[in-house]
Amino acid sequence: MQAGERLRIWIDLANSPHVRLFAAVASYLEEEGHTVGFTARHHAQTVPLAEELGLEFALVGGPSPAGRIKKLVRTAARAQELARWARAWRPDVALSHGSYAQLVAALRLRVPRVTMMDYEFQPANHLSFRLANRLVVPECFPESALRRQGARKNAVVRYPGFKEEVYLVEGAGADASETLAVGHDELLVLARPSPEGALYLRERNDQFDRALKDALAQGARVVVLPRDEIQAARYAAEGAEVPERPVDSYTAIRAADAVLGGGGTMSREAALLGAHTYTTFSGRLAAVDSELIRRGWLHDLRDGQLVLRKRDRGVVRARRENGLALVAAVQAAISQIA
Numbered sequence: 001m002q003a004g005e006r007l008r009i010w011i012d013l014a015n016s017p018h019v020r021l022f023a024a025v026a027s028y029l030e031e032e033g034h035t036v037g038f039t040a041r042h043h044a045q046t047v048p049l050a051e052e053l054g055l056e057f058a059l060v061g062g063p064s065p066a067g068r069i070k071k072l073v074r075t076a077a078r079a080q081e082l083a084r085w086a087r088a089w090r091p092d093v094a095l096s097h098g099s100y101a102q103l104v105a106a107l108r109l110r111v112p113r114v115t116m117m118d119y120e121f122q123p124a125n126h127l128s129f130r131l132a133n134r135l136v137v138p139e140c141f142p143e144s145a146l147r148r149q150g151a152r153k154n155a156v157v158r159y160p161g162f163k164e165e166v167y168l169v170e171g172a173g174a175d176a177s178e179t180l181a182v183g184h185d186e187l188l189v190l191a192r193p194s195p196e197g198a199l200y201l202r203e204r205n206d207q208f209d210r211a212l213k214d215a216l217a218q219g220a221r222v223v224v225l226p227r228d229e230i231q232a233a234r235y236a237a238e239g240a241e242v243p244e245r246p247v248d249s250y251t252a253i254r255a256a257d258a259v260l261g262g263g264g265t266m267s268r269e270a271a272l273l274g275a276h277t278y279t280t281f282s283g284r285l286a287a288v289d290s291e292l293i294r295r296g297w298l299h300d301l302r303d304g305q306l307v308l309r310k311r312d313r314g315v316v317r318a319r320r321e322n323g324l325a326l327v328a329a330v331q332a333a334i335s336q337i338a
Contacts, residue, residue, distance in 0.1 A: 006033045007338055010091035010111070012082065012102035013040040013057065017265035019049040020250060021097060024167040028327045037089050039082060039102070044227055048246045058085055061101065079104035086111065093338050095330070097163075100124055103131040112337040114330065118163055119264065120145035121284045134333035136326075138162065140287040157336075159329040161322030162288055164268050168250070168318035180223060180247070182255050187308055189220045190252050190270070191240065193231050194262030194282060207301060208262040208280040212240060214306045215260065223256075225249055225266075257311045264289060271297040274315030278306060 009029055011022045019040075026036040038057035040050050043064060050057055061078035064071050082105035086094070094106035097116040106113045115132040117125060120142055129135055129151040137146070139158045146156060182188055191212055194205040212235065215222050222240040225247060226232040236242045249266045253259060258276040261267030264286060270277040271292045278299045279289060285300070292298035297317060 004033075005338075006035070007092040007334070008035045008037065008090060009334070010037050010039070010086060010089065010094045010102075010106075012094070012096045012099040013038060013046050013050060013055075014043070014096065014099040014101065015041070016044040016046050016049060018097050018099075019046060019053065019055070020167040021163055022095070023050075023053050023055060024323070025095075025327060025330055029331070032331075037091065039085060041078070041101075045246050049248060052248060060085055075101050076104070079108070083108050093334050095334070098122065098124070098128050100127055100131075103128055107131055114333045114337070116163065116330075117141075118288050119286045120149075121286070125149040133337045136329050136333050138288055140291050142287055157329045157333045159322070159326040161319060161325070162268055162272060162292075163326060164265065164272055165318040165320075166323035166326045168269060168272050168316075169320040169323050180243075180252060180255050187218075187220045187258075187310065188256045189215045189222045189258045189260060189308065190249075190256035190275075191215070191222055191224045191235075191260040192249065192262055192266045193224065193227055193235070194280075195227055205262045205280055205282045207282060208260065209238075211260050211278065211280050211301055211306050212238060215258075215308060216240065218306075218308050220258070220308055223247075223252070225252065254313075258308055260306075267298060268292060272316075272318040274313070274317060275311055276307075276309065 011026060013019055029036055038055055039060045040046055040057040041061040042059060060081045065074055078101040082101055086105055086109055091111055094102055094111050094113045096102045103113055103115060113132045114134045115128050116136045118138050126149050129149045134155050134157060135151050136157050139160050193208055212222060216239050224235040224240045224242050226242060232242045250269060253270045253273050253275055256275055259270035261279050267277055267279045278301050280301050289298060293300055
């Protein structure tokens with residue numbers, strides 16, 4: 001890419017955590033004069049969150065089915081749909097956070113590809129690392145995993161800190177205390193179950209279920225943000241509160257005293273925003289999560305007990321300079337291949 005050259009950058013939102021990340025990154029790219037086009041998959045809360053943030057996008061593809069073979073078939077079908085969209089939009093670069101369908105579609109159209117990843121135990125990294133021209137990862141991402149999963153050494157661009165910092169420092173979002181009607185003396189626990197059926201985590205998380213019951217037994221108000229209707233019915237039956245409409249996790253975290261995370265992104269958001277955060281993740285912990293545990297910002301319930309207390313709302317650990325460094329890493333990756 002020549003200095004000052006304006007590009008058409010295609011960003012695919014394949015899952016809910018991608019929305020805030022790329023909404024923030026896109027704003028910086030657009031400030032440089034680039035044109036950003038979004039595609040989005042109708043999966044989890046991806047579409048409602050994108051609409052809430054005012055993003056314009058083309059809806060391509062739906063939820064991922066259970067089973068590895070069915071996932072592969074659905075990914076291949078979505079790659080064909082994305083290729084049709086991209087052929088008309090004519091992007092100069094494709095950017096995603098591990099969107100396998102986008103990588104396949106962009107490869108087919110010979111569009112240069114940048115992908116991000118911060119979980120070294122995702123089995124499909126073997127595909128995305130090989131298909132991407134450039135790979136953007138956090139500094140703590142293990143070098144051994146990059147090599148084992150097919151990443152080329154000269155294709156890797158690193159950034160400090162955690163990807164969530166690029167949007168957590170902006171302070172955007174609705175007033176969650178009003179959204180959830182939080183009482184002044186109320187002890188609020190926000191809970192996000194595991195992504196059951198994911199390639200890297202396929203079974204129900206019993207540790208999460210025990211932690212949720214423990215929080216209820218301690219008299220806390222527990223609000224569960226389910227990943228599907230099955231989880232919604234399950235945890236409502238346990239006595240937890242399940243919002244009737246989608247609640248943005250970012251705004252809800254700001255109102256919560258404690259967060260129980262069965263996955264990864266929301267636990268990191270909560271830890272970086274200063275909530276008392278407990279992970280019940282039943283898979284192998286990512287290096288980024290291990291780093292948060294080392295700093296004392298995230299607590300692993302496999303090695304400890306749930307201790308609920310009010311939070312200090314003045315504590316925010318996300319750093320703007322880390323967010324800007326992530327943007328610089330993405331910009332560098334794009335400039336190297338465009």
